Amino acid sequence: MSSELPSLPPLDSSSPTTAAPSAWRRPSAIIAAVAVVLLGWQWVETRSRLGDLQDELARRLSDSDTVGKEARALAKQAQENLQDLQGKVGALEARLAESQSQQVALESMYQEFSRTRDDRVLAEVEQAVTISAQQLQLAGNVQTALFALQTADARLGSLDRPHWLPLRKAIAGDIETLKSLPQVDSAGVALKLETLIGRIDTLPLAFEAKPKGEARKSDKSEPSFLKSLWLDFWSEFSQLVRIERMDRPDPALLAPSNAVFLRENLKLRLMNARLALLSRDGNTFREDVRISAQWLERYFDVKNAAVGAAKDDLVELQKTPVGVDLPTLQASQTALHGLQAVHERRADLAQPAVVDKSAKPAKKN
Numbered sequence: 001m002s003s004e005l006p007s008l009p010p011l012d013s014s015s016p017t018t019a020a021p022s023a024w025r026r027p028s029a030i031i032a033a034v035a036v037v038l039l040g041w042q043w044v045e046t047r048s049r050l051g052d053l054q055d056e057l058a059r060r061l062s063d064s065d066t067v068g069k070e071a072r073a074l075a076k077q078a079q080e081n082l083q084d085l086q087g088k089v090g091a092l093e094a095r096l097a098e099s100q101s102q103q104v105a106l107e108s109m110y111q112e113f114s115r116t117r118d119d120r121v122l123a124e125v126e127q128a129v130t131i132s133a134q135q136l137q138l139a140g141n142v143q144t145a146l147f148a149l150q151t152a153d154a155r156l157g158s159l160d161r162p163h164w165l166p167l168r169k170a171i172a173g174d175i176e177t178l179k180s181l182p183q184v185d186s187a188g189v190a191l192k193l194e195t196l197i198g199r200i201d202t203l204p205l206a207f208e209a210k211p212k213g214e215a216r217k218s219d220k221s222e223p224s225f226l227k228s229l230w231l232d233f234w235s236e237f238s239q240l241v242r243i244e245r246m247d248r249p250d251p252a253l254l255a256p257s258n259a260v261f262l263r264e265n266l267k268l269r270l271m272n273a274r275l276a277l278l279s280r281d282g283n284t285f286r287e288d289v290r291i292s293a294q295w296l297e298r299y300f301d302v303k304n305a306a307v308g309a310a311k312d313d314l315v316e317l318q319k320t321p322v323g324v325d326l327p328t329l330q331a332s333q334t335a336l337h338g339l340q341a342v343h344e345r346r347a348d349l350a351q352p353a354v355v356d357k358s359a360k361p362a363k364k365n
Helices: 020-024 027-113 118-137 143-158 162-180 186-202 225-238 255-280 282-299 305-318 330-350
Strands: none
Touching: 118 143, 118 162, 118 330, 143 162, 162 330, 186 255, 225 282, 255 282, 282 305
């Protein structure tokens, strides 16, 4: 079906009034006008929406800032709470450690207090036997070792225990052995040697001794001429004759430097004898004392009272029983260890089994 447009009359370009209305009648002009209107409305709408979007964005940014501030405040508060909790946890851990240490101390105290009287007595006896053995091995002090063993025997005798009889027999045997040993006063002998060492420098040598002249009797009355002449003659004549003993050799003549060396060597001999006494070396002690006595008799003036006293002391020291073999108390120690082992086995058998309370029970399916 075809539509035929009506034919319009030709326009005259020469008349202006008829040209303007004809332009608005064109579809393109109308479409352009509508498009302009639509664009203007779209621009206005877009501006309005952009303004709304900006307002919404500003509001949301403000809300996000507020939320961020609140989150930071909450995080700071949480961090402070975490620090407080960490401090409390540290305090609790410290209290837990303290309570555990107190528990350990209480358990040790309980174990100490729960020991029987027999355990304490055996511990005291073991200490006494150990002290006695140490005194014999290190210092050679028989008296102290004997006193320690007697104390241990008295402590065992305070409790009537038949199974302690083997230990008491061993201790009694060691006590009798110590009583049969010769008693040596080591401290007294060492002090006597120290005194002799200090007196060496004051003792006169043999070649320094001078013959003693007879003292003239002082008369209250003046002697006569003949008597004084006789006394002068006799004094001069007595100096010409000297009487000495021939049953001993002449004293050795020493130079002053050699005399100093002699005294120092004698001191060294006596100090070596003192060291041998402390180390219980009897052969060395007696040999040094014998040589010291020989040197005194050969090089010193034995007529002097101090030299004679020193020689007598050295002769007496040669008879000191130094270096006697001391017992080791092995019988008492063996019997004590055996008794302690038996007592520990009995305690282990009498102790009940300990149940572990920390183990969790198994869950039932």
